[in-house]
Amino acid sequence: MAARVAAGTGGGDALPLLDDLMPWSVRPLRPGRPWVTAPDAPSLRARWDLLARAEGAEQERLFRPSRSRTPLTPAASLPGRPTGTSAFARDPGPYPEPVRILHGPFDEQWLIPDQRLLDAARPELWRVADGQQVFAVEHGYVPQDDGPALSATALLPDGHSPAGRPGRIRPLYRRPGGQEPNLAPGLPSLLTARYGAPVSAEDVLAWSLATALPSPAGPLVPLPADGPLWAEGVELGRELLRLHLRGARGGERPRLPGGRRPYVRAAIPPRPDELRYDAQDEAVLLGEGRVSPVPAGAWDFRVGGVRMLELWFERRTAEAEGLASVGPRDWPRERTSELLELITVLALLAALTPRQRALRDRLARASALTREELHTAGVLPAAASARRPASVLDHEEEGPEGQFALL
Numbered sequence: 001m002a003a004r005v006a007a008g009t010g011g012g013d014a015l016p017l018l019d020d021l022m023p024w025s026v027r028p029l030r031p032g033r034p035w036v037t038a039p040d041a042p043s044l045r046a047r048w049d050l051l052a053r054a055e056g057a058e059q060e061r062l063f064r065p066s067r068s069r070t071p072l073t074p075a076a077s078l079p080g081r082p083t084g085t086s087a088f089a090r091d092p093g094p095y096p097e098p099v100r101i102l103h104g105p106f107d108e109q110w111l112i113p114d115q116r117l118l119d120a121a122r123p124e125l126w127r128v129a130d131g132q133q134v135f136a137v138e139h140g141y142v143p144q145d146d147g148p149a150l151s152a153t154a155l156l157p158d159g160h161s162p163a164g165r166p167g168r169i170r171p172l173y174r175r176p177g178g179q180e181p182n183l184a185p186g187l188p189s190l191l192t193a194r195y196g197a198p199v200s201a202e203d204v205l206a207w208s209l210a211t212a213l214p215s216p217a218g219p220l221v222p223l224p225a226d227g228p229l230w231a232e233g234v235e236l237g238r239e240l241l242r243l244h245l246r247g248a249r250g251g252e253r254p255r256l257p258g259g260r261r262p263y264v265r266a267a268i269p270p271r272p273d274e275l276r277y278d279a280q281d282e283a284v285l286l287g288e289g290r291v292s293p294v295p296a297g298a299w300d301f302r303v304g305g306v307r308m309l310e311l312w313f314e315r316r317t318a319e320a321e322g323l324a325s326v327g328p329r330d331w332p333r334e335r336t337s338e339l340l341e342l343i344t345v346l347a348l349l350a351a352l353t354p355r356q357r358a359l360r361d362r363l364a365r366a367s368a369l370t371r372e373e374l375h376t377a378g379v380l381p382a383a384a385s386a387r388r389p390a391s392v393l394d395h396e397e398e399g400p401e402g403q404f405a406l407l
Helices: 041-053 056-063 123-128 187-195 201-211 227-245 308-317 333-365 371-376
Strands: 099-102 108-111 135-138 150-153 169-171 173-175 179-181 263-266 275-278 283-286 289-292 367-369
Touching: 041 056, 041 108, 123 169, 123 173, 135 201, 150 201, 150 227, 187 201, 187 227, 201 227, 201 333, 227 333, 263 333, 275 308, 289 333, 308 333
Parallel strands: none
Antiparallel strands: 099 108, 135 150, 135 169, 173 179, 263 289, 275 283, 283 289
16 A cells, blocks of 8 residues: 655655656766857857857867867767867867757747857767657755746757756656657556556656756656546646646647737836846836736745746846857847747646645655555666666767767
Protein backbone atom coordinates (compact mmCIF):
# COMPACT_ATOMS: atom_id res chain seq x y z
CA MET A 1 0.00 0.00 0.00
CA ALA A 2 1.30 3.45 -0.86
CA ALA A 3 2.77 5.32 2.06
CA ARG A 4 1.31 8.58 3.23
CA VAL A 5 3.86 11.34 2.64
CA ALA A 6 3.40 15.01 3.40
CA ALA A 7 4.96 16.89 0.52
CA GLY A 8 7.39 19.54 1.64
CA THR A 9 7.41 18.34 5.27
CA GLY A 10 9.33 15.60 7.02
CA GLY A 11 8.48 13.12 4.27
CA GLY A 12 10.17 15.14 1.55
CA ASP A 13 13.10 12.73 1.27
CA ALA A 14 10.66 9.97 0.37
CA LEU A 15 9.28 11.81 -2.64
CA PRO A 16 10.84 11.11 -6.02
CA LEU A 17 12.89 13.80 -7.69
CA LEU A 18 12.36 14.94 -11.25
CA ASP A 19 15.85 13.49 -11.70
CA ASP A 20 14.39 10.06 -10.85
CA LEU A 21 11.57 10.35 -13.39
CA MET A 22 13.47 12.06 -16.26
CA PRO A 23 17.01 10.74 -15.77
CA TRP A 24 18.87 12.30 -18.71
CA SER A 25 19.76 15.91 -18.05
CA VAL A 26 22.23 18.45 -19.39
CA ARG A 27 23.90 21.33 -17.62
CA PRO A 28 22.94 24.88 -18.68
CA LEU A 29 24.70 26.49 -21.61
CA ARG A 30 27.71 28.61 -20.73
CA PRO A 31 28.06 31.33 -23.40
CA GLY A 32 31.09 32.94 -21.74
CA ARG A 33 30.40 36.38 -23.24
CA PRO A 34 27.20 38.47 -23.15
CA TRP A 35 27.28 39.74 -26.74
CA VAL A 36 26.39 36.37 -28.32
CA THR A 37 22.76 36.78 -27.21
CA ALA A 38 20.37 39.70 -27.79
CA PRO A 39 16.65 40.45 -27.63
CA ASP A 40 16.69 41.20 -31.38
CA ALA A 41 18.38 39.39 -34.26
CA PRO A 42 19.71 42.43 -36.21
CA SER A 43 21.92 43.41 -33.26
CA LEU A 44 23.71 40.07 -33.49
CA ARG A 45 24.51 40.58 -37.17
CA ALA A 46 25.93 44.04 -36.44
CA ARG A 47 28.10 42.61 -33.63
CA TRP A 48 29.37 39.79 -35.86
CA ASP A 49 30.31 42.21 -38.62
CA LEU A 50 32.25 44.43 -36.21
CA LEU A 51 34.13 41.46 -34.80
CA ALA A 52 34.90 39.98 -38.21
CA ARG A 53 36.31 43.30 -39.48
CA ALA A 54 38.50 43.86 -36.43
CA GLU A 55 42.02 42.50 -36.26
CA GLY A 56 44.62 41.61 -33.66
CA ALA A 57 44.32 43.17 -30.23
CA GLU A 58 41.12 45.01 -31.16
CA GLN A 59 39.41 41.78 -32.20
CA GLU A 60 40.58 40.10 -29.01
CA ARG A 61 39.22 42.97 -26.90
CA LEU A 62 35.83 42.81 -28.61
CA PHE A 63 35.73 39.01 -28.41
CA ARG A 64 36.26 38.90 -24.61
CA PRO A 65 38.46 35.77 -24.41
CA SER A 66 38.08 33.14 -21.72
CA ARG A 67 40.02 30.00 -20.84
CA SER A 68 37.70 28.05 -23.14
CA ARG A 69 37.46 30.40 -26.12
CA THR A 70 39.63 33.01 -27.81
CA PRO A 71 39.60 34.28 -31.42
CA LEU A 72 42.29 31.64 -32.12
CA THR A 73 40.25 28.67 -30.83
CA PRO A 74 38.87 26.32 -33.52
CA ALA A 75 35.72 24.37 -32.65
CA ALA A 76 33.30 21.91 -34.20
CA SER A 77 30.15 23.20 -35.84
CA LEU A 78 27.01 22.75 -33.80
CA PRO A 79 24.72 19.92 -34.92
CA GLY A 80 22.58 21.09 -37.83
CA ARG A 81 24.40 24.44 -38.03
CA PRO A 82 26.83 24.87 -40.94
CA THR A 83 29.32 27.29 -39.41
CA GLY A 84 33.04 27.81 -39.71
CA THR A 85 35.27 25.48 -37.71
CA SER A 86 38.64 27.23 -38.12
CA ALA A 87 39.77 29.84 -35.66
CA PHE A 88 37.58 32.93 -35.98
CA ALA A 89 40.62 35.20 -36.35
CA ARG A 90 41.81 33.25 -39.39
CA ASP A 91 38.48 32.59 -41.09
CA PRO A 92 35.20 33.82 -39.58
CA GLY A 93 33.21 32.09 -42.32
CA PRO A 94 29.65 33.01 -43.25
CA TYR A 95 27.39 34.60 -40.66
CA PRO A 96 25.23 31.85 -39.10
CA GLU A 97 21.53 32.68 -38.91
CA PRO A 98 20.64 33.29 -35.26
CA VAL A 99 18.33 30.92 -33.41
CA ARG A 100 15.52 31.75 -31.00
CA ILE A 101 16.30 30.58 -27.48
CA LEU A 102 14.79 30.83 -24.01
CA HIS A 103 17.17 32.96 -21.96
CA GLY A 104 16.17 31.93 -18.47
CA PRO A 105 12.47 31.53 -17.68
CA PHE A 106 10.00 33.35 -19.97
CA ASP A 107 12.55 35.53 -21.81
CA GLU A 108 12.78 34.72 -25.52
CA GLN A 109 15.97 36.05 -27.12
CA TRP A 110 18.36 35.27 -30.00
CA LEU A 111 21.72 33.48 -30.05
CA ILE A 112 24.56 33.22 -32.58
CA PRO A 113 24.84 29.42 -33.05
CA ASP A 114 28.62 29.27 -33.51
CA GLN A 115 30.47 27.01 -31.10
CA ARG A 116 33.69 29.01 -31.53
CA LEU A 117 31.97 31.86 -29.68
CA LEU A 118 30.43 29.80 -26.86
CA ASP A 119 32.35 28.42 -23.88
CA ALA A 120 30.02 25.44 -23.47
CA ALA A 121 27.27 25.13 -26.10
CA ARG A 122 26.04 21.64 -25.01
CA PRO A 123 25.89 19.99 -28.49
CA GLU A 124 23.89 17.09 -27.05
CA LEU A 125 20.93 19.47 -26.68
CA TRP A 126 21.24 20.74 -30.25
CA ARG A 127 21.14 17.16 -31.59
CA VAL A 128 17.66 16.55 -30.20
CA ALA A 129 16.17 20.03 -30.64
CA ASP A 130 13.46 19.82 -33.27
CA GLY A 131 9.77 20.52 -33.81
CA GLN A 132 8.73 17.60 -31.58
CA GLN A 133 10.99 18.35 -28.63
CA VAL A 134 10.06 19.99 -25.35
CA PHE A 135 12.62 20.90 -22.69
CA ALA A 136 11.92 20.92 -18.97
CA VAL A 137 14.13 23.53 -17.30
CA GLU A 138 14.75 23.40 -13.57
CA HIS A 139 14.95 26.70 -11.73
CA GLY A 140 17.71 27.26 -9.26
CA TYR A 141 16.75 26.56 -5.65
CA VAL A 142 16.17 29.64 -3.51
CA PRO A 143 15.10 29.09 0.15
CA GLN A 144 11.66 30.44 1.06
CA ASP A 145 10.77 30.98 -2.61
CA ASP A 146 7.28 29.78 -3.52
CA GLY A 147 7.58 30.35 -7.26
CA PRO A 148 7.54 27.56 -9.86
CA ALA A 149 10.23 24.88 -9.62
CA LEU A 150 10.51 24.39 -13.36
CA SER A 151 9.31 25.63 -16.72
CA ALA A 152 8.98 24.12 -20.18
CA THR A 153 9.83 25.35 -23.65
CA ALA A 154 9.97 24.22 -27.25
CA LEU A 155 12.90 26.60 -27.83
CA LEU A 156 16.47 25.67 -27.04
CA PRO A 157 16.91 26.85 -23.43
CA ASP A 158 20.15 28.22 -22.06
CA GLY A 159 19.13 27.26 -18.52
CA HIS A 160 20.03 30.65 -17.05
CA SER A 161 18.65 31.11 -13.54
CA PRO A 162 17.53 34.57 -12.32
CA ALA A 163 18.75 33.73 -8.81
CA GLY A 164 20.40 30.85 -7.09
CA ARG A 165 22.30 27.96 -8.66
CA PRO A 166 21.06 27.06 -12.16
CA GLY A 167 19.17 23.81 -12.47
CA ARG A 168 19.39 21.14 -15.16
CA ILE A 169 17.81 20.97 -18.62
CA ARG A 170 15.83 17.78 -19.30
CA PRO A 171 14.73 17.02 -22.87
CA LEU A 172 11.41 15.19 -23.02
CA TYR A 173 12.73 12.91 -25.76
CA ARG A 174 16.16 11.35 -26.11
CA ARG A 175 16.08 11.23 -29.91
CA PRO A 176 14.83 13.58 -32.64
CA GLY A 177 11.30 13.18 -33.93
CA GLY A 178 9.77 12.67 -30.49
CA GLN A 179 11.42 9.25 -30.17
CA GLU A 180 12.44 7.45 -26.96
CA PRO A 181 10.89 9.33 -24.04
CA ASN A 182 13.33 10.55 -21.42
CA LEU A 183 11.63 8.59 -18.65
CA ALA A 184 12.98 6.06 -16.19
CA PRO A 185 12.58 2.61 -17.79
CA GLY A 186 9.47 0.95 -16.40
CA LEU A 187 7.89 4.18 -15.13
CA PRO A 188 5.15 4.48 -17.80
CA SER A 189 4.12 0.83 -17.28
CA LEU A 190 4.02 1.23 -13.51
CA LEU A 191 1.93 4.42 -13.63
CA THR A 192 -0.38 3.01 -16.32
CA ALA A 193 -1.10 0.02 -14.08
CA ARG A 194 -1.62 2.28 -11.06
CA TYR A 195 -3.92 4.80 -12.73
CA GLY A 196 -5.80 2.54 -15.13
CA ALA A 197 -5.04 4.68 -18.20
CA PRO A 198 -2.05 5.04 -20.53
CA VAL A 199 0.64 7.40 -19.26
CA SER A 200 2.76 9.24 -21.83
CA ALA A 201 5.94 11.25 -21.50
CA GLU A 202 3.96 14.44 -21.99
CA ASP A 203 1.63 13.37 -19.15
CA VAL A 204 4.62 13.08 -16.82
CA LEU A 205 5.90 16.50 -17.88
CA ALA A 206 2.45 18.07 -17.47
CA TRP A 207 2.05 16.53 -14.02
CA SER A 208 5.51 17.77 -13.03
CA LEU A 209 4.72 21.33 -14.15
CA ALA A 210 1.59 21.31 -12.00
CA THR A 211 3.03 19.73 -8.86
CA ALA A 212 6.85 20.00 -8.67
CA LEU A 213 8.19 21.37 -5.40
CA PRO A 214 11.57 23.10 -5.04
CA SER A 215 14.26 21.45 -2.95
CA PRO A 216 18.07 21.75 -2.64
CA ALA A 217 18.43 18.41 -4.47
CA GLY A 218 16.22 19.53 -7.37
CA PRO A 219 12.46 19.57 -7.97
CA LEU A 220 10.45 17.00 -6.00
CA VAL A 221 7.57 15.41 -7.90
CA PRO A 222 4.95 13.70 -5.68
CA LEU A 223 3.20 10.83 -7.46
CA PRO A 224 -0.28 10.05 -6.12
CA ALA A 225 -1.66 6.59 -5.59
CA ASP A 226 -5.04 7.98 -6.65
CA GLY A 227 -5.81 7.72 -10.39
CA PRO A 228 -8.44 10.52 -10.44
CA LEU A 229 -6.02 12.88 -8.66
CA TRP A 230 -3.38 12.09 -11.28
CA ALA A 231 -5.84 12.80 -14.10
CA GLU A 232 -6.80 16.12 -12.54
CA GLY A 233 -3.17 17.14 -12.19
CA VAL A 234 -2.31 16.15 -15.77
CA GLU A 235 -5.24 18.20 -17.07
CA LEU A 236 -4.02 21.25 -15.14
CA GLY A 237 -0.44 20.59 -16.22
CA ARG A 238 -1.44 20.49 -19.89
CA GLU A 239 -2.98 23.95 -19.50
CA LEU A 240 0.29 25.16 -17.99
CA LEU A 241 2.30 23.48 -20.73
CA ARG A 242 0.22 25.16 -23.44
CA LEU A 243 1.02 28.54 -21.91
CA HIS A 244 4.72 27.79 -21.55
CA LEU A 245 4.97 26.70 -25.19
CA ARG A 246 3.31 29.92 -26.51
CA GLY A 247 1.82 28.39 -29.63
CA ALA A 248 4.69 26.03 -30.48
CA ARG A 249 4.00 22.52 -31.77
CA GLY A 250 0.80 23.59 -33.49
CA GLY A 251 -0.86 25.17 -30.46
CA GLU A 252 -2.58 28.54 -30.23
CA ARG A 253 -0.77 31.55 -28.85
CA PRO A 254 -2.05 32.52 -25.40
CA ARG A 255 -4.80 35.16 -25.26
CA LEU A 256 -6.64 36.76 -22.40
CA PRO A 257 -10.41 37.16 -22.66
CA GLY A 258 -11.80 40.32 -24.24
CA GLY A 259 -11.68 43.30 -21.91
CA ARG A 260 -8.65 41.88 -20.07
CA ARG A 261 -6.13 42.02 -22.89
CA PRO A 262 -3.27 44.45 -22.29
CA TYR A 263 -2.93 47.39 -24.65
CA VAL A 264 -0.65 50.42 -24.93
CA ARG A 265 -2.70 53.27 -23.45
CA ALA A 266 0.08 55.89 -23.65
CA ALA A 267 2.97 55.60 -26.10
CA ILE A 268 6.17 54.09 -24.75
CA PRO A 269 8.95 56.67 -25.06
CA PRO A 270 12.04 55.95 -27.19
CA ARG A 271 14.15 55.32 -24.08
CA PRO A 272 12.05 54.44 -21.02
CA ASP A 273 14.21 54.81 -17.92
CA GLU A 274 12.10 52.96 -15.36
CA LEU A 275 9.40 50.36 -14.94
CA ARG A 276 6.70 50.77 -12.31
CA TYR A 277 3.32 49.29 -11.46
CA ASP A 278 0.14 51.22 -10.69
CA ALA A 279 -1.89 48.74 -8.69
CA GLN A 280 -5.01 50.93 -8.58
CA ASP A 281 -5.25 51.22 -12.35
CA GLU A 282 -3.65 47.80 -13.08
CA ALA A 283 -1.09 49.50 -15.30
CA VAL A 284 2.58 48.95 -16.05
CA LEU A 285 4.37 52.28 -16.54
CA LEU A 286 7.44 52.48 -18.75
CA GLY A 287 8.58 56.03 -18.19
CA GLU A 288 5.64 58.03 -19.57
CA GLY A 289 4.30 54.98 -21.39
CA ARG A 290 1.38 53.02 -20.00
CA VAL A 291 0.20 49.46 -20.62
CA SER A 292 -3.03 48.14 -19.10
CA PRO A 293 -4.80 46.16 -17.87
CA VAL A 294 -2.02 44.20 -16.21
CA PRO A 295 -3.26 41.97 -13.38
CA ALA A 296 -1.30 42.12 -10.14
CA GLY A 297 -0.50 38.43 -10.55
CA ALA A 298 1.34 39.12 -13.81
CA TRP A 299 3.29 42.03 -12.31
CA ASP A 300 4.31 40.04 -9.24
CA PHE A 301 5.05 36.74 -11.03
CA ARG A 302 8.43 35.66 -9.70
CA VAL A 303 10.97 32.92 -10.30
CA GLY A 304 13.69 32.54 -7.72
CA GLY A 305 12.33 35.60 -5.95
CA VAL A 306 12.84 37.80 -9.05
CA ARG A 307 9.94 39.56 -10.81
CA MET A 308 9.91 38.38 -14.41
CA LEU A 309 8.65 41.68 -15.87
CA GLU A 310 11.29 43.71 -14.06
CA LEU A 311 14.04 41.34 -15.17
CA TRP A 312 12.79 41.41 -18.78
CA PHE A 313 12.85 45.24 -18.79
CA GLU A 314 16.25 45.47 -17.10
CA ARG A 315 17.87 43.19 -19.68
CA ARG A 316 16.68 45.49 -22.45
CA THR A 317 17.54 48.85 -20.91
CA ALA A 318 20.66 48.28 -18.77
CA GLU A 319 23.94 49.83 -19.82
CA ALA A 320 26.29 47.41 -21.58
CA GLU A 321 29.91 47.43 -22.71
CA GLY A 322 31.80 46.34 -25.80
CA LEU A 323 29.90 44.40 -28.45
CA ALA A 324 27.01 43.87 -26.03
CA SER A 325 26.28 47.60 -26.30
CA VAL A 326 25.60 47.28 -30.04
CA GLY A 327 21.82 47.35 -30.45
CA PRO A 328 18.82 49.61 -30.99
CA ARG A 329 19.12 52.95 -29.22
CA ASP A 330 15.37 53.45 -29.13
CA TRP A 331 12.56 51.15 -28.07
CA PRO A 332 11.63 48.96 -31.11
CA ARG A 333 7.99 48.37 -31.96
CA GLU A 334 8.56 44.60 -31.85
CA ARG A 335 9.65 44.89 -28.23
CA THR A 336 6.22 46.22 -27.27
CA SER A 337 4.54 43.22 -28.88
CA GLU A 338 6.84 40.89 -26.94
CA LEU A 339 6.01 42.71 -23.71
CA LEU A 340 2.27 42.36 -24.30
CA GLU A 341 2.66 38.63 -24.94
CA LEU A 342 4.79 38.17 -21.83
CA ILE A 343 2.19 39.97 -19.71
CA THR A 344 -0.47 37.71 -21.20
CA VAL A 345 1.47 34.52 -20.42
CA LEU A 346 2.27 35.57 -16.85
CA ALA A 347 -1.32 36.70 -16.21
CA LEU A 348 -2.71 33.35 -17.38
CA LEU A 349 -0.14 31.40 -15.36
CA ALA A 350 -0.90 33.46 -12.27
CA ALA A 351 -4.62 32.77 -12.73
CA LEU A 352 -3.89 29.03 -12.51
CA THR A 353 -1.87 29.35 -9.30
CA PRO A 354 -4.88 28.86 -6.95
CA ARG A 355 -5.66 25.55 -8.70
CA GLN A 356 -2.04 24.48 -8.31
CA ARG A 357 -2.06 25.30 -4.61
CA ALA A 358 -5.32 23.43 -4.08
CA LEU A 359 -3.92 20.40 -5.90
CA ARG A 360 -0.76 20.45 -3.81
CA ASP A 361 -2.79 20.74 -0.61
CA ARG A 362 -4.72 17.62 -1.61
CA LEU A 363 -1.49 15.84 -2.49
CA ALA A 364 -0.08 16.62 0.94
CA ARG A 365 -2.98 14.68 2.47
CA ALA A 366 -3.10 11.88 -0.08
CA SER A 367 -1.28 8.57 -0.34
CA ALA A 368 1.80 8.88 -2.53
CA LEU A 369 4.28 6.61 -4.25
CA THR A 370 7.62 6.79 -2.47
CA ARG A 371 11.11 6.40 -3.84
CA GLU A 372 11.32 3.15 -1.88
CA GLU A 373 8.33 1.78 -3.77
CA LEU A 374 9.85 2.85 -7.07
CA HIS A 375 12.98 0.93 -6.06
CA THR A 376 10.90 -2.12 -5.15
CA ALA A 377 9.13 -1.95 -8.53
CA GLY A 378 12.49 -1.86 -10.32
CA VAL A 379 12.00 1.65 -11.70
CA LEU A 380 14.82 3.03 -9.55
CA PRO A 381 17.67 3.36 -9.79
CA ALA A 382 17.55 4.29 -13.46
CA ALA A 383 20.09 2.45 -15.57
CA ALA A 384 23.32 4.33 -16.24
CA SER A 385 22.52 4.30 -19.97
CA ALA A 386 19.29 6.25 -19.27
CA ARG A 387 21.40 9.08 -17.82
CA ARG A 388 23.62 9.36 -20.89
CA PRO A 389 22.72 10.87 -24.28
CA ALA A 390 21.39 8.43 -26.85
CA SER A 391 23.40 7.86 -30.00
CA VAL A 392 21.40 9.96 -32.44
CA LEU A 393 23.79 10.67 -35.29
CA ASP A 394 22.66 9.59 -38.75
CA HIS A 395 25.11 12.00 -40.46
CA GLU A 396 28.65 13.29 -40.03
CA GLU A 397 29.30 16.41 -37.99
CA GLU A 398 32.17 18.70 -38.91
CA GLY A 399 34.79 18.99 -36.18
CA PRO A 400 37.47 21.64 -35.60
CA GLU A 401 39.43 22.77 -38.66
CA GLY A 402 37.04 20.94 -41.01
CA GLN A 403 37.71 17.43 -39.71
CA PHE A 404 34.72 15.16 -39.25
CA ALA A 405 33.77 14.40 -35.67
CA LEU A 406 33.80 10.78 -34.56
CA LEU A 407 30.87 10.31 -32.20
